Amino acid sequence: MSSLTGDLAATIGAEHVLTGPDLMTGYTTDWTRRYQGTATCVARPGTTAQVAAIVQVCARHRVAVVPQGGNTGLVGGAVPANGDVVLSTRRLRRLDPVDTLAGQVTAGAGITVAELQAHAAAAGLEYGISLASRDSATVGGTIATNAGGLYTVRYGGTRAQLLGVEAVLADGGVISRLGGVRADNTGYDLAQLLAGSEGTLGIVTAARLRLWPVEPHAVTVLTGVGGIETAVSLLAEIRSRAPGVRAAEYFEAAGLALVRAHTGLPAPLPRAYPAYLLVEVTGPADQADHLARIAALEDAAVAVDPAGSAALWAYRERHTEAISAAGVPHKLDIAVPVASLAALRGALDGAVSAAAPPGRTLRMIVFGHIGVGNLHVNVLGPDPADQAVDEVVLRLAAAYGGSISAEHGIGRAKVPLLSNNRSAQEIGAMRAIKTALDPVGLLNPGVLFT
Ligand code: FAD
Ligand code: MLT
Ligand code: ZN
Numbered sequence: 162m163s164s165l166t167g168d169l170a171a172t173i174g175a176e177h178v179l180t181g182p183d184l185m186t187g188y189t190t191d192w193t194r195r196y197q198g199t200a201t202c203v204a205r206p207g208t209t210a211q212v213a214a215i216v217q218v219c220a221r222h223r224v225a226v227v228p229q230g231g232n233t234g235l236v237g238g239a240v241p242a243n244g245d246v247v248l249s250t251r252r253l254r255r256l257d258p259v260d261t262l263a264g265q266v267t268a269g270a271g272i273t274v275a276e277l278q279a280h281a282a283a284a285g286l287e288y289g290i291s292l293a294s295r296d297s298a299t300v301g302g303t304i305a306t307n308a309g310g311l312y313t314v315r316y317g318g319t320r321a322q323l324l325g326v327e328a329v330l331a332d333g334g335v336i337s338r339l340g341g342v343r344a345d346n347t348g349y350d351l352a353q354l355l356a357g358s359e360g361t362l363g364i365v366t367a368a369r370l371r372l373w374p375v376e377p378h379a380v381t382v383l384t385g386v387g388g389i390e391t392a393v394s395l396l397a398e399i400r401s402r403a404p405g406v407r408a409a410e411y412f413e414a415a416g417l418a419l420v421r422a423h424t425g426l427p428a429p430l431p432r433a434y435p436a437y438l439l440v441e442v443t444g445p446a447d448q449a450d451h452l453a454r455i456a457a458l459e460d461a462a463v464a465v466d467p468a469g470s471a472a473l474w475a476y477r478e479r480h481t482e483a484i485s486a487a488g489v490p491h492k493l494d495i496a497v498p499v500a501s502l503a504a505l506r507g508a509l510d511g512a513v514s515a516a517a518p519p520g521r522t523l524r525m526i527v528f529g530h531i532g533v534g535n536l537h538v539n540v541l542g543p544d545p546a547d548q549a550v551d552e553v554v555l556r557l558a559a560a561y562g563g564s565i566s567a568e569h570g571i572g573r574a575k576v577p578l579l580s581n582n583r584s585a586q587e588i589g590a591m592r593a594i595k596t597a598l599d600p601v602g603l604l605n606p607g608v609l610f611t
Contacts, residue, residue, distance in 0.1 A: 165201055165202070165218070165219070165222040165224055165246070166178055166180060166201065166202045168218045168221075168222070169202065169204050169215060169218055169246070172211065172214045172215060172218055173204060173205070173206050173207070173211045173214070173215065177204065177205040177206070177207070177252070178202050178203070178204055178205075179202060179203040179205070180201075180202045180203075184203070185200055185202070185203055185247075187232070188200065188203045188229060188232065188241075188247045188249065189240065189241055189247070190240070191232065191234065191235070191237055191239065191240050192232060192233050192234070192235065192294075192485075193235060193485060193489060193490060193492060194485075194489050194545075195237070195489050195490070195491070195492075195545045195574075196237030196240045196545075196572075196573060196574070197240065198240045198241040198242050198243065198245070199241065199242075199243055199244055200227070200241040200244065200245055200246065200247045201224060201244045201245065201246055202246055202247075203246075203247040203248075203249055204246055204247070204248050204249070205249045205251065205252050206248065206250075206252060206253070207252040207253070208253075209253070209327060209329065209335060209366040209367070212248065212250075212253070212329045212364055212366055213329045213333045213334070213335055214333075215246070215248055216248075216329055216330075216331065216332075216333045216364070216603070217333040219246050219603065220331070220332075220333070220601070220603055223601075224244065224245065224246055225241075225242070225245040225246070225602070225603055225604070225605070225606050226245065226246050226248050226364070226603055226604055226605070227239060227240070227241045227242075227245045227246070227247050227248065227360065227605055228248050228250060228301070228305065228360035228364045228365075228604070228605065229247050229248065229249050229250065229302075230249075230250050230251065230270065230271065230298065230299030230300075230301045230302030230303075230305070231251070231273065231294065231297035231298045231299045231302055232297070233294040233297050233298045233302070234302065234306060234569065234570065234572060235492050235494070235569045235572075236492075236494075236566070236569050236570050236571060236572025236573065236574040236575060237572045237573035237574045238305075238306070238359045238360065238570055238571075238572030238573060238574075238605070238608045239302070239360070240573065242573075242606070242607050248364060250269075250270040250271045250299060250301045250302075250364070250365075250366070251271040251299065252271055253269040253270040253271040253272075253301070253366050253367065254269050254271050254272060255267065255268065255269035255272075255367055256268050256269060256272055256276070256277075256280055258284075259280065259281060259283075259284035259286060259372065260341065261284055261285070261286065263341050263343075264286060264371065264372045264373070264374070265324060265341045265369055265370065265371055265372060266280065266281065266369075266370055266372060267339050267341075267367060267368070267369050267370075268280075268300045268367065268368060268370060269300065269301075269366065269367050270299060270300050270301025270302075270304075270364075270365050270366050270367060270368070271299055271300070271301065272299065272300045273295065273296060273297060273298060273299055273300075274288070274290060274291070274292065274294075274295040274296075274298050274299070274300070274303060275295040275296045277300060277370070278291065278295065281372045282375070284372075285375060286372035286373060286374065286375060287372060287373045287374070287375050287376070288322070288370065288372060288373075289312055289315075289316030289317065289321065289322050289371070289372075289373050290303060290308060290309075290310050290312065290316070290318075290319055290322060291310050291311045291312050292308060292309075292310035292311060293311075293478040293479070293481055293482075294481075300365075300367075300368055300370070301364075301365040301366070301368075303319045304319055304323060304326065304355065304356050304365050304368055305355070305356075305357070305358060305359050305360050305365060305570075306319075306357065306359060306568070306569065306570045307319045307320050307356045307357035307568070307570070308568060309530060309533070309535065309567065309568030310530075310568070311408050311410065311478075311530070312407050312408055313530060313532075313533050313535075313568070314406060314407065314408065314409055314530065314532030314533050315405075315406065315407035315408070316373060316407075318568065319356060320353060320356045320357065321371075322370050322371045323352050323353065323356050323368060323369075323370060323371075324341055324343065324352070324368075324369040324370065324371055325338035325339050325340065325341065325352050325368065325369035326338065326339075326351070326352040326355055326365050326367065326368045326369070327339055327365070327366045327367040327368070328351075328355055328363040328364060328365045328366060329363060329364045329366060330362075330363045330598060330599075331362075331363070331598060331599035331600075331601075331603045331604050335366075336351055336363070337367075338351070338352060338369070339367060339368075339369045340369070341369045352368070352369075354594070357570070358609075359570050359571065359572065359605065359608050359609050360604060360605040360608060361595055361599070361604055361605045361608055361609050361610075362594070362595065362598050362599065362604065363598065363604070364604070376405070376407070376443035376444055377443060377444070379405070379441075379442050379443045379444060379465070380441070380442055380463060380464070380465050381439070381440070381441045381463070381464045381465075381469070381470040381473050381474070382439070382440050382441075382442075382461050382462070382463050382464075382473075383429055383430070383437060383438075383439045383461060383462045383473045383476065384430075384437065384438050384439075384440075384460065384461035384462075385430050385432060385433075385434025385436070385437055385460050385461075386434060386435070386436050386437065386438050387434070387435055387436070388435050388436050388503075388506070389411065389436060389502055389503050389506045389531070390502075390503040391436075392411050392436055392437075392438040392531060393499060393502055393503060393531065395438060396409050396438060396440065396531065396532065399440055399442070403442045403444075404444075405442050405443050405444030406440060406441070406442050406532065407441050407442065407443050408439065408440065408441040408532070409438070409439075409440050409441075409530070409531050409532030410438070410439040410440075410477045410528070410529070410530060410531060410532075411436065411437070411438055411439075411527075411528060411529055411530075411531035411536070412436070412437050412439075412476070412477055412480060412527075412528035412529075413435065413436045413437070413526070413527055413528065414433065414434065414435055414436065415524070415525070415526050415527075416480050416483075416484075416526045416527070416528045417429070417437065417476060419480070419483040419484060419486075419487055419526060420475075420476055420479045420480055420483045422483070423479065423482065423483035423486050423487075424475070424479055424483065426475060426476065426479075429462055429473065429476050430460050430461070430462060431460065432460055434460075437476070438531070439473060439474070439476070439477050441470070477528065480526070480528050480537075480539075484526055484539050484541065487524075487541055488541040488542070489541075489545050490526075490539045490540065490541055491539070491540040491541075491543060491550055491551055492537065492538075492539055492569070493537070493538040493539070493540070493550075493551060493554040493555060493558075494529075494535070494537050494538075494566055494567050494568060494569040495535070495536055495538060495554065495555065495557075495558035495563055495564060495565060495566075495567060496533065496534045496535040496536070496558070496563050496564045496567035497534050497536075497558060497561040497562060497563030497564075498534055498561075498562055498563070499531075499534045501534075501561045501562060501563070502531065502534060502536070504561065505536070505557065505558065505561045505563070506527065506536070508557055508561075509525065509527065509538060509554065509557065510525070512553045512554065512557050513525045513538075513540060513550055513553065513554065515553065516543075516549040516550040516552075516553040516554075517542065517543075517550075518542075518543060518544075518547065518549070521542050521543070522542065523540050523541065523542035523543065523550065524540070524541040524542055525538065525539070525540050525541075526538075526539040526540075526541070527539070529567075530567075530568075533567070534563070534567075535567035535568060536567075538554050540554070548577075551574070551575075551578075552578065555575065555578050555581060556578070556581060559581040559582055564582055565578055565579075565581055565582050566582075570609075571608070571609050572608055572609075573607055573608055576607070576608070576609065576610065576611055577611075579609070579610075588610075591609070591610070592610060595609075595610065
């Protein structure tokens with residue numbers, strides 16, 4: 162009988178089938194180093210037809226397929242379990258000219274967010290998703306996770322950018338809807354079904370994406386605040402005067418200290434504060450003036466040019482790398498109604514210390530997309546396999562009427578806790594969809610469901 166790797170090599174070329182630990186480590190360990198697995202091989206197709214052929218070969222050999230883009234996901238969803246085939250989409254590099262009439266573009270799954278942003282900018286348009294992983298995170302991965310990011314408060318998450326997909330299903334069939342017809346009421350929206358499906362329903366090979374007009378860069382403000390309650394009310398005041406808020410981010414003294422130790426950046430403000438609010442407003446000049454006036458009342462750093470803005474953003478964007486440099490974090494990505502943010506934040510300290518293993522002190526770093534009620538709770542200290550703090554924090558979010566995954570997904574990390582957010586009926590309906598499209602569980606088993 163032929164071997165799996167032999168059949169894959171015959172299908173896509175031996176040079177695109179990676180085997181052996183040295184070549185595969187970057188694909189079998191996640192970005193945080195918390196999740197690891199083993200793979201039979203990594204297959205790197207260059208076309209949609211090759212993706213379909215790989216799926217068929219794996220089905221014949223009864224070996225699961227784990228789709229992987231940039232491997233920047235934070236919930237272990239792109240990490241293989243035992244002996245799966247990792248299907249890397251990075252060679253799917255289609256990038257069509259921007260359709261400036263429609264404000265749309267078709268991009269291959271392996272195009273990175275940064276490449277897409279640059280491509281849109283060259284045509285005078287803007288992609289609505291931006292995130293610190295932009296140089297590695299891919300179009301396919303951001304669709305599969307329905308990534309949020311820094312501008313969600315203005316443009317929505319990846320679902321809101323998605324107009325159509327091309328994807329390979331578990332039977333090797335290809336669905337394609339890349340025409341960009343926005344007025345289209347012809348049944349189920351399969352693109353939206355695949356968004357957030359975390360590689361369990363199909364492998365996205367290309368997507369039709371919405372672009373936005375470039376807005377005049379106006380003003381970025383970083384201000385110190387007493388805590389999250391003040392940050393929430395200051396943001397509400399800013400939004401009432403400047404509806405063009407496109408980013409509203411929060412971080413705290415503990416995170417700033419880590420970022421500064423990691424990067425060597427100077428203090429952002431003359432005084433130190435318990436917490437910080439970063440707001441970016443674009444649009445008409447009078448909105449920017451309002452923000453600048455509000456900022457003048459506070460201790461704030463204000464930037465009106467891209468370089469100055471990037472310097473302020475670094476304090477927020479470099480949190481993830483600074484935390485990972487300090488250890489293997491437990492990354493808990495939660496959201497609650499904005500009105501409950503302060504109460505949730507108040508409850509977190511006690512809940513996290515109560516979950517500490519005997520004799521250990523845990524470090525908690527909280528930051529996030531406060532404009533959409535999303536906090537990233539990062540805990541350093543527990544062993545990677547210890548789930549105690551994960552359970553406590555995620556249950557707390559659910560108890561405050563929130564989500565156990567604001568933007569990173571369920572992956573392998575949060576499978577046992579999905580029922581905190583989804584009813585038995587909802588999980589049953591999701592399982593029915595999974596079974597209909599992937600009856601033998603070929604695609605990403607162990608992700609989203611047990
Ligand atoms: P991967 O990590 O490779 O995969 C993620 C999931 O998608 C897996 O389940 C995988 O199986 C599936 N998948 C990948 N490609 C495909 C495909 N073509 N078809 C079907 N399934 C596929 N996330 C946010 O939402 N907002 C942020 O602000 C943000 N900031 C980040 C900053 C840093 C520094 C880092 C490291 C991560 C950040 N993330 C953020 C998380 C991560 O970047 C996103 O989840 C991103 O969408 C993952 O894209 P990827 O290409 O790396 O996907
Ligand atoms: C972010 O907002 O920076 C990301 O979601 C990454 C993280 O949570 O660390
Ligand atoms: Zn985030």
